[in-house]
Amino acid sequence: MSKAITVTIPHDLGRVEARRRIDGGFADLAQHLGGMGSVTKTWEGDQLNFSFSVMGQAISGLIDVADRMIRLEVLLPGLLGMIAGKVKGRLQREGQLLLEKK
Template sequence: MPQPIEVDLPHNLGKDEARRRIANNVHKLEEHIPGGAQVQSGWAGDQLNLDVQAMGQEVAATIDVEDSKVRLKVLLPGILGMFSGVIQSALQKKGGVLLEDHSKG
């Protein structure tokens, strides 16, 4: 049974700017996941759906963009559920990378 994790990342960007930044940064997720991850993503309104494959596991996740927060939801399959605390902590610490603005030189 998948182990769900939810993490809220507060922001003061507004929904449109947060969505733009996430769209610009989602390709960087592969750099933060060990084991040569492959990430596929697609938007459905203000929700980004992610399928992550790493270390022989497939993880489904969503990122819901709201006016003052971004909510990350991750379903950890099988044995990865044992690491839910560590993964949740990492998401809280590094999740803000998705909201960084790299559009200015």
């Protein structure tokens, strides 16, 4: 059973820097997957549509980037939907780290 989760993360980076960091985060994800999965992403204005698959599980979603926050929506398939709460917490933490002002 699929499960949709939504995470909102505030930031002080501005839209352009937030987009740059998100792009870099997806490049890191592709590297971490090694040859075990594939990542696709497409920007439409300030919205990133993405999907990736690992070990037969396809995950898709979108990220809306605004001046002071991002909104992430992810659709988790099957078994991943059963641990949506844990995944949501992890996405919140990792997103905050990615968007921290340095």
